[in-house]
Amino acid sequence: xxxxxxxxxxxxxxxxxxxxxxxxxxxxxxxxxxxxxxxxxxxxxxxxxxxxxxxxxxxxxxxxxxxxxxxxxxxxxxxxxxxxxxxxxxxxxxxxxxxxxxxxxxxxxxxxxxxxxxxxxxxxxxxxxxxxxxxxxxxxxxxxxxxxxxxxxxxxxxxxxxxxxxxxxxxxxxxxxxxxxxxxxxxxxxxxxxxxxxxxxxxxxxxxxxxxxxxxxxxxxxxxxxxxxxxxxxxxxxxxxxxxxxxxxxxxxxxxxxxxxxxxxxxxxxxxxxxxxxxxxxxxxxxxxxxxxxxxxxxxxxxxxxxxxxxxxxxxxxxxxxxxxxxxxxxxxxxxxxxxxxxxxxxxxxxxxxxxxxxxxxxxxxxxxxxxxxxxxxxxxxxxxxxxxxxx
Amino acid sequence: xxxxxxxxxxxxxxxxxxxxxxxxxxxxxxxxxxxxxxxxxxxxxxxxxxxxxxxxxxxxxxxxxxxxxxxxxxxxxxxxxxxxxxxxxxxxxxxxxxxxxxxxxxxxxxxxxxxxxxxxxxxxxxxxxxxxxxxxxxxxxxxxxxxxxxxxxxxxxxxxxxxxxxxxxxxxxxxxxxxxxxxxxxxxxxxxxxxxxxxxxxxxxxxxxxxxxxxxxxxxxxxx
Ligand SMILES: Nc1ncnc2c1ncn2[C@@H]1O[C@H](COP(=O)(O)OP(=O)(O)OP(=O)(O)O)[C@@H](O)[C@H]1O
Ligand SMILES: [Mg+2]
Numbered sequence: 001x002x003x004x005x006x007x008x009x010x011x012x013x014x015x016x017x018x019x020x021x022x023x024x025x026x027x028x029x030x031x032x033x034x035x036x037x038x039x040x041x042x043x044x045x046x047x048x049x050x051x052x053x054x055x056x057x058x059x060x061x062x063x064x065x066x067x068x069x070x071x072x073x074x075x076x077x078x079x080x081x082x083x084x085x086x087x088x089x090x091x092x093x094x095x096x097x098x099x100x101x102x103x104x105x106x107x108x109x110x111x112x113x114x115x116x117x118x119x120x121x122x123x124x125x126x127x128x129x130x131x132x133x134x135x136x137x138x139x140x141x142x143x144x145x146x147x148x149x150x151x152x153x154x155x156x157x158x159x160x161x162x163x164x165x166x167x168x169x170x171x172x173x174x175x176x177x178x179x180x181x182x183x184x185x186x187x188x189x190x191x192x193x194x195x196x197x198x199x200x201x202x203x204x205x206x207x208x209x210x211x212x213x214x215x216x217x218x219x220x221x222x223x224x225x226x227x228x229x230x231x232x233x234x235x236x237x238x239x240x241x242x243x244x245x246x247x248x249x250x251x252x253x254x255x256x257x258x259x260x261x262x263x264x265x266x267x268x269x270x271x272x273x274x275x276x277x278x279x280x281x282x283x284x285x286x287x288x289x290x291x292x293x294x295x296x297x298x299x300x301x302x303x304x305x306x307x308x309x310x311x312x313x314x315x316x317x318x319x320x321x322x323x324x325x326x327x328x329x330x331x332x333x334x335x336x337x338x339x340x341x342x343x344x345x346x347x348x349x350x351x352x353x354x355x356x357x358x359x360x361x362x363x364x365x366x367x368x369x370x371x372x373x374x375x376x377x378x379x380x381x382x383x384x385x386x387x388x389x390x391x392x
Numbered sequence: 393x394x395x396x397x398x399x400x401x402x403x404x405x406x407x408x409x410x411x412x413x414x415x416x417x418x419x420x421x422x423x424x425x426x427x428x429x430x431x432x433x434x435x436x437x438x439x440x441x442x443x444x445x446x447x448x449x450x451x452x453x454x455x456x457x458x459x460x461x462x463x464x465x466x467x468x469x470x471x472x473x474x475x476x477x478x479x480x481x482x483x484x485x486x487x488x489x490x491x492x493x494x495x496x497x498x499x500x501x502x503x504x505x506x507x508x509x510x511x512x513x514x515x516x517x518x519x520x521x522x523x524x525x526x527x528x529x530x531x532x533x534x535x536x537x538x539x540x541x542x543x544x545x546x547x548x549x550x551x552x553x554x555x556x557x558x559x560x561x562x563x564x565x566x567x568x569x570x571x572x573x574x575x576x577x578x579x580x581x582x583x584x585x586x587x588x589x590x591x592x593x594x595x596x597x598x599x600x601x602x603x604x605x606x607x608x609x610x611x612x613x614x615x616x
């Protein structure tokens with residue numbers, strides 16, 4: 001009944017109640033978002049990688065795929081050597097190079113795009129949305145390239161290495177084979193796919209690749225196959241999926257630490273807010289608390305009644321906050337996905353029930369504790385002294 | 393007037409405030425028999441409230457003993473004394489100390505709920521007690537919607553809810569005007585006539601005169 005009184009008292013102080021609710025909601029939203037940010041990036045990237053079926057990546061020493069413009073030379077020999085390693089089932093090389101794509105009519109429209117040269121579409125670097133994977137002399141584009149140039153599958157486009165001007169550079173004409181969605185592209189990137197040979201020729205990088213994906217046979221351990229390949233080739237780096245995740249993790253630790261700090265700060269702010277509010281309303285009611293203890297209500301009952309206030313505030317504020325966090329996550333996601341160098345398919349905020357529940361539970365627990373402390377303190381005082389002090 | 397509800401022997405109570413020590417009571421002995429209506433008077437600071445608190449087990453004496461319904465309070469823990477007060481002592485304060493957002497009925501139900509009386513029964517009992525203090529038509533009013541006299545009657549009803557052996561009232565008319573104070577006295581007299589044992593600390597001579605018995609506390613001692 002004491003709890004009932006506390007809760008009804010919210011209505012007599014609407015401003016204080018609303019401000020506290022707003023404060024709790026905002027800090028909960030922050031807390032939930034930071035939990036999502038902390039866990040989201042690695043989780044979504046891990047999912048992205050694992051769905052592909054190529055367990056190893058071969059890259060120039062010291063880099064990650066797409067990391068730099070470095071390439072591996074002498075790939076044909078390298079490939080033979082890698083393929084001869086027990087456990088290697090398939091090697092799928094990829095060359096990345098910037099190209100200029102222009103319409104073949106005289107409209108003069110052109111765009112710069114990242115071209116990926118590869119011989120099959122099964123590496124999972126893109127999803128085919130229309131048409132077919134490119135054959136020699138063909139090119140597959142993303143929707144942006146297609147839209148900017150106004151081309152359709154079947155149209156012809158002209159390609160040249162980016163930056164090459166005039167009639168002297170290499171150039172080629174290709175037929176658009178279809179459209180795809182590029183999983184690892186950053187926002188705003190334009191991408192096309194060609195056959196590896198075609199791109200090597202176009203970009204004057206014969207026998208070079210940017211990286212290769214390696215599928216290993218059943219029953220082989222990625223780590224031991226990796227070791228076996230490295231034993232024969234010291235010009236390259238081989239990373240496992242776990243290794244990529246780890247490196248990505250290390251690179252994103254900045255985000256996670258920031259997220260952790262902000263989450264902690266939110267929690268502390270919420271705790272202080274609720275603690276202060278409870279302390280204020282407890283001290284306003286010291287006379288009443290003394291009287292109720294004199295009447296014979298147990299300490300537990302009184303503490304429970306007083307803490308109910310903070311529990312209710314945290315529950316309502318927390319629930320609003322959790323809802324708010326989903327909205328804010330969407331907004332922040334749209335800002336952060338422009339972060340350079342990260343694939344759009346990586347989501348910063350993975351809205352997950354467990355992040356929301358964790359945020360809510362953390363808040364509820366710390367808010368309750370924050371509310372309990374002043375309540376416990378008040379009931380620890382001597383009743384007679386409290387009555388004496390409160391007497392007129 | 394047979395059984396002794398509470399008996400105090402040779403009570404002293406020292407309060408320590410900072411470095412100084414105040415002796416609020418200096419050897420008070422008193423017995424309150426069942427059915428008594430005792431007024432405790434005396435100047436401000438003489439120790440009336442202190443005596444009431446000791447009699448009801450709200451406070452513990454520095455020396456001396458309090459025997460309540462045959463039990464020595466000295467041997468009881470804080471929570472045991474709270475439980476005893478809940479069931480056997482009704483307290484009325486100068487400033488009512490009602491919960492502002494609960495109705496009269498809910499305020500009276502509070503000690504019944506704390507004593508784990510089932511909801512239906514405590515509703516009925518609270519309503520009956522409020523009727524006894526002539527507030528049957530104010531059950532669902534909150535303290536803010538009631539006059540001072542009505543609030544004090546709700547507080548008296550709350551004190552009576554668990555049918556205590558003793559009602560202790562500390563300056564119950566301190567915030568009330570003369571006419572309202574008289575109504576409170578009349579209510580006390582009527583309750584006492586029905587068998588309620590009352591000890592009332594007061595400056596109000598009219599209230600004191602209306603009691604069955606009166607003692608005066610001066611400087612921590614009773615004078616007969
Ligand atoms: N908890 C306490 N701490 C310190 N001193 C106290 C405490 N309670 C009472 N006293 C002191 O003990 C003395 C007696 O106080 P008490 O409240 O019993 O007087 P009273 O007769 O009830 O006075 P009043 O008529 O003003 O209510 C006073 O000097 C008072 O200051
Ligand atoms: Mg007093």
